[in-house]
Amino acid sequence: xxxxxxxxxxFWLIMAAIVIGLLPMIFSDSYWRTNLIVCAINVxxxxxxxxxxxxxxxxxxxxxxxxGIGAYVSTLMxxxxxxxxxxxxxxxxxxxxxxxxxxxxxxxxxxGHYLAIASLGFxxxxxxxxxxxxxxxxxxxxxxxxxPPPPLRIPxxxxxxxxxxxxxxxxxxxxxxxxxxLLDQLVRSPIGETLTAIRxxxxxxxxxxxxxxxxxxxxxxxxxxxxxxxxxFYAGFVGTLVPDAFFITESFTILAMVIVGGMGTLIGxxxxxxxxxxxPELLRGIGDLRLIVYGVLVTLVVLFMPGGIVQAxxxxxxxxxxxxxxxxxxxxx
Amino acid sequence: xxxxxxxTLLMSAGLVGGIFAGSATAVLAxxxxxxxxxxxxxxxxxSYFGAQDKQGVELALEQLNKAGVNGFKFEVKxxxxxxxxxxxxxxxxxxxxxxxxxxxxxxxxxxATLAVMPxxxxxxxxxxxxxxxxxxxxxxxxxxxxxxxxxxVMQGVDIATxxxxxxxxxTAVLLHENTNAGIGNxxxxxxxxxxxxxxxxxxxxFGRDVNDFTSIATRVASLxxxxxxxxYTLEGQGLKITQALAxxxxxxxxxxxxxxxxxxxxPFGFEQKAGKAAVGYIRIVQFDPTDxxxxxxxxxxxxxxxxxQDPTHxxxxxxxxxxxxxxxxxxGAKDAQSIRVGLAATKNFSGVTGSVEFDKTNQNTKMxxxxxxxxxxxLSWKAVK
Numbered sequence: 044x045x046x047x048x049x050x051x052x053x054f055w056l057i058m059a060a061i062v063i064g065l066l067p068m069i070f071s072d073s074y075w076r077t078n079l080i081v082c083a084i085n086v087x088x089x090x091x092x093x094x095x096x097x098x099x100x101x102x103x104x105x106x107x108x109x110x111g112i113g114a115y116v117s118t119l120m121x122x123x124x125x126x127x128x129x130x131x132x133x134x135x136x137x138x139x140x141x142x143x144x145x146x147x148x149x150x151x152x153x154x155g156h157y158l159a160i161a162s163l164g165f166x167x168x169x170x171x172x173x174x175x176x177x178x179x180x181x182x183x184x185x186x187x188x189x190x191p192p193p194p195l196r197i198p199x200x201x202x203x204x205x206x207x208x209x210x211x212x213x214x215x216x217x218x219x220x221x222x223x224x225l226l227d228q229l230v231r232s233p234i235g236e237t238l239t240a241i242r243x244x245x246x247x248x249x250x251x252x253x254x255x256x257x258x259x260x261x262x263x264x265x266x267x268x269x270x271x272x273x274x275x276f277y278a279g280f281v282g283t284l285v286p287d288a289f290f291i292t293e294s295f296t297i298l299a300m301v302i303v304g305g306m307g308t309l310i311g312x313x314x315x316x317x318x319x320x321x322x323p324e325l326l327r328g329i330g331d332l333r334l335i336v337y338g339v340l341v342t343l344v345v346l347f348m349p350g351g352i353v354q355a356x357x358x359x360x361x362x363x364x365x366x367x368x369x370x371x372x373x374x375x376x
Numbered sequence: 377x378x379x380x381x382x383x384t385l386l387m388s389a390g391l392v393g394g395i396f397a398g399s400a401t402a403v404l405a406x407x408x409x410x411x412x413x414x415x416x417x418x419x420x421x422x423s424y425f426g427a428q429d430k431q432g433v434e435l436a437l438e439q440l441n442k443a444g445v446n447g448f449k450f451e452v453k454x455x456x457x458x459x460x461x462x463x464x465x466x467x468x469x470x471x472x473x474x475x476x477x478x479x480x481x482x483x484x485x486x487x488a489t490l491a492v493m494p495x496x497x498x499x500x501x502x503x504x505x506x507x508x509x510x511x512x513x514x515x516x517x518x519x520x521x522x523x524x525x526x527x528x529v530m531q532g533v534d535i536a537t538x539x540x541x542x543x544x545x546x547t548a549v550l551l552h553e554n555t556n557a558g559i560g561n562x563x564x565x566x567x568x569x570x571x572x573x574x575x576x577x578x579x580x581x582f583g584r585d586v587n588d589f590t591s592i593a594t595r596v597a598s599l600x601x602x603x604x605x606x607x608y609t610l611e612g613q614g615l616k617i618t619q620a621l622a623x624x625x626x627x628x629x630x631x632x633x634x635x636x637x638x639x640x641x642x643p644f645g646f647e648q649k650a651g652k653a654a655v656g657y658i659r660i661v662q663f664d665p666t667d668x669x670x671x672x673x674x675x676x677x678x679x680x681x682x683x684x685q686d687p688t689h690x691x692x693x694x695x696x697x698x699x700x701x702x703x704x705x706x707x708g709a710k711d712a713q714s715i716r717v718g719l720a721a722t723k724n725f726s727g728v729t730g731s732v733e734f735d736k737t738n739q740n741t742k743m744x745x746x747x748x749x750x751x752x753x754x755l756s757w758k759a760v761k
Contacts, residue, residue: 073469074474077465281461288461324470327455333456
């Protein structure tokens with residue numbers, strides 16, 4: 044009975060929702076609430092990348108570009124055209140998704156390292172556009188005083204203000220949870236199986252009548268749209284946009300979250316994103332050694348847990364079960 | 377419990393203990409203490425700012441805490457704000473929530489300073505800035521943000537006027553990183569220089585990711601007779617540019633005629649790293665080590681005694697930030713609000729870098745914090761008066 048509950052997806056999703064609800068109550072200061080929001084944004088970026096990398100097997104190093112596109116498109120829509128936040132948000136997500144689609148139409152012909160280089164090139168081009176198209180993006184001069192999402196007015200309830208960090212966390216984390224549920228449904232549907240088949244052996248998949256290019260384009264589009272959503276939240280949260288926030292190193296940070304957590308499992312990137320966001324903050328206490336310790340710990344994870352935290356957890360659980368089984372056998376004999 | 381499990385537990389406990397030991401300093405603060413939050417870049421390309429700022433702050437603390445000021449001791453907590461808006465936001469929130477400072481000093485990079493200003497205003501804690509030059513920081517002005525350093529307009533106008541009137545420069549090529557401060561400084565120079573009658577031959581911007589400046593130096597060499605090359609970059613790119621310009625025979629250090637002009641962004645020791653390529657380089661520093669004022673001589677002596685090295689302008693401006701706060705405390709300030717009022721009322725504070733007096737926008741109006749230094753053939757400095 045207990046093991047049936049523990050293996051139920053619904054149980055874990057309800058638990059996740061409860062944890063999200065409790066976190067701002069446990070962490071009441073603005074510093075940790077800020078970190079919680081950064082965690083939620085990073086979860087979006089990581090699960091988005093995992094969808095295209097872990098399930099469709101496409102090494103996309105352009106995630107920072109889609110993140111930036113979402114942030115800039117939504118901000119420019121709000122600040123230059125006076126568009127309402129949620130409409131601008133939809134535009135940001137849509138444009139990021141279309142950009143991903145556009146890149147993938149050319150890039151799906153490539154594989155492995157070649158695809159990585161092509162997507163990295165896309166990230167570099169996007170960064171240069173954000174930096175140098177000053178009349179539109181303000182380039183390095185930056186965009187400041189970007190407002191947070193507007194208050195939510197639900198009849199009969201008090202107004203929910205998003206300049207309150209707890210509310211902004213609920214919004215961002217709620218959206219991240221919703222995205223997780225949708226992606227989870229998707230990867231367990233025939234679409235997920237199709238993508239996995241492409242990842243495992245593209246030629247065999249094609250021989251079964253799967254149009255690999257079409258499915259890879261879809262995976263790219265979904266992945267980049269999710270990153271775009273992360274960008275929309277980033278702009279409203281930090282209130283400042285400069286192109287350096289979307290430099291290519293950000294793509295590698297997101298990739299590290301996916302690898303450390305565990306590629307090809309949606310929960311892995313969630314854990315990776317939380318760990319790689321929280322760890323450097325926890326290490327602030329040790330001062331100048333912070334980044335050295337952080338680097339060493341991440342290297343150790345990659346060296347000793349090549350399948351990421353999730354796989355390591357599964358191995359430990361299997362070993363414990365094995366030991367328990369052996370114990371039972373010994374006690375019976 | 378196996379030996380291995382025990383070892384793992386011990387290591388984990390040590391790590392967690394180490395992490396939390398650092399945060400414990402905040403708890404040790406005494407009642408009569410002025411808490412100073414220090415928001416410095418300690419990682420990334422601007423980390424040399426943070427390392428040198430820290431030295432200046434530590435020296436000031438050592439001197440002030442011997443006897444205290446008006447019964448107050450000073451305590452500093454450093455946070456790495458990494459020259460970026462998001463890390464600076466995280467770092468300042470940690471400072472405000474966990475350390476609860478009476479005043480914050482930093483950041484160095486304009487983008488990061490601009491990002492933390494609204495947070496400081498909301499928290500009603502004054503921010504004393506020394507290293508960011510973007511005009512937006514004090515224009516139109518924020519009641520909680522003060523800047524010691526001359527802004528980009530003050531610096532740009534001064535350096536352009538000096539180039540035109542004193543160095544008799546008539547042509548210039550602008551080299552700048554594509555950042556808020558890089559573009560701002562270059563624009564002000566161009567505007568002032570052109571108004572005076574000078575000509576800008578080229579305005580070349582580049583990202584912080586550019587590592588090879590050979591093509592830019594070659595392009596500059598093809599532009600004809602150049603009198604001055606104002607350059608706005610951090611140290612890493614600055615070194616490569618200076619060496620590339622010397623190799624291309626453009627600047628004096630490479631046998632050319634052009635004089636490279638620089639800003640306070642470059643740390644001391646730049647000349648030694650650039651070698652002969654830096655000969656003839658003229659740059660603004662916030663601190664003149666040849667200054668004979670008593671406060672400067674004593675600072676240099678104390679700095680050498682503590683660190684066994686010569687102080688830099690970054691050491692000096694961090695030292696001045698803490699000394700200015702001490703001056704405000706001496707005048708009766710004891711918390712964030714009274715420090716803000718005290719800073720605004722500052723008249724003719726005489727620091728190591730120069731004097732300080734804020735206008736309505738909280739910008740220091742005194743120009744004696746700008747000093748020009750020319751690199752000599754033996755790589756030493758000569759003050760350009």
